[in-house]
Amino acid sequence: MAIQTYRARVAEHSYLASKYQQVHLELTEPPRLEFRAGQYVMMKVPGVTGVRQYSITSPPSMNHAIELLVDVIPGGLGSMYLASLAPGDEVEFMAPAGAFTMAHEEGGEEKLLFVATGSGIAPVRAMLLDLLVDKKDTRPMWLHWGLRYAEDVFWFDEFSQLAEEYDNFTFDLTLSKPPEDWELCTGYVTQCVLKHHSDFSTMSTPRKAGPTLHASHIIAAYLCGNRRMIEDVRMELTRKGVVGTRIHTEQFYS
Amino acid sequence: MTNAKYKVSVDRAKCIGAASCVAIAAKTFKLDAEQKAVVITQDGDNDDDKLLAAQSCPTGAIIVVDEKGNQIWPRK
Numbered sequence: 006m007a008i009q010t011y012r013a014r015v016a017e018h019s020y021l022a023s024k025y026q027q028v029h030l031e032l033t034e035p036p037r038l039e040f041r042a043g044q045y046v047m048m049k050v051p052g053v054t055g056v057r058q059y060s061i062t063s064p065p066s067m068n069h070a071i072e073l074l075v076d077v078i079p080g081g082l083g084s085m086y087l088a089s090l091a092p093g094d095e096v097e098f099m100a101p102a103g104a105f106t107m108a109h110e111e112g113g114e115e116k117l118l119f120v121a122t123g124s125g126i127a128p129v130r131a132m133l134l135d136l137l138v139d140k141k142d143t144r145p146m147w148l149h150w151g152l153r154y155a156e157d158v159f160w161f162d163e164f165s166q167l168a169e170e171y172d173n174f175t176f177d178l179t180l181s182k183p184p185e186d187w188e189l190c191t192g193y194v195t196q197c198v199l200k201h202h203s204d205f206s207t208m209s210t211p212r213k214a215g216p217t218l219h220a221s222h223i224i225a226a227y228l229c230g231n232r233r234m235i236e237d238v239r240m241e242l243t244r245k246g247v248v249g250t251r252i253h254t255e256q257f258y259s
Numbered sequence: 260m261t262n263a264k265y266k267v268s269v270d271r272a273k274c275i276g277a278a279s280c281v282a283i284a285a286k287t288f289k290l291d292a293e294q295k296a297v298v299i300t301q302d303g304d305n306d307d308d309k310l311l312a313a314q315s316c317p318t319g320a321i322i323v324v325d326e327k328g329n330q331i332w333p334r335k
Contacts, residue, residue, distance in 0.1 A: 008282045047279055047315055055314030058279055102282030104290060232275075254294070256275040258317045 006039050015094045021159035026075040037068045040101035042135035043128040047099040050086045057083030060127040064134040074127040105255035114225035117146040125230025125257050137171045151179045151194025195237040225251040264326040265306040269296045273320035284312040
């Protein structure tokens, strides 16, 4: 898919949580965008030299539009621009770009571990919707997502519903600064990953009783978010025997 | 051969493998086995694309100099 310039119009701008917003852009010229889940667009921001990258958080099946997740806290010119957009506004971007995409099926990735921090969930959402909903992929999949405060939480119902509907998908949300009555995982998401997958050699299919398998050589990980999480999880996975070429990462830089 | 005047290089320590440079100037950049951008050739893309590729880098890891050795990007 060659990169080209697209024009789109803001169809909807949603406020998801304390600092997160979602922008739905309907493509106008050209009207269709073919991309791989996990890729991003390079947004032209008025008054800014160069472009700003934003992961597409909607699945490729929605090829007439794209959805972007905005974290306004970094206060960058790009995120402030996206946050200022209103229905009817027109934008311009180049797409698709990025190498953080699902490996080809013949690559032997039989169990998939997704780990994200903050807005790093954006490309992961596209990947999971593409795999579970559109492709009916039945491989075991885990999503571990780390946020900071309870007021930062968004898309919780959506991921919970996916876990209810797709037996091969497990969702765990971790807060590093939880309220007292928080019943889910606490601390950094790396700790949650280690807690739930302490020994990959005995990793079994989610919510199904069955034979345990030596999973370290068939598991693949997709990590997206801050540098610290990526480094820590990569180190732990490598120690447990996960093949380096099956650890895919996308570092969000702010 | 494009007769490009700009020369590009990658500060490996700053590169996070975002690959926007690869998307914009695919004849100039690629990701290596460590998912770091490397320069394939200086003559693959025109100067405008090479500069845009550098400007698209979220970490400013791509350095562009002109034929006189003056750094064009990142701006000093």
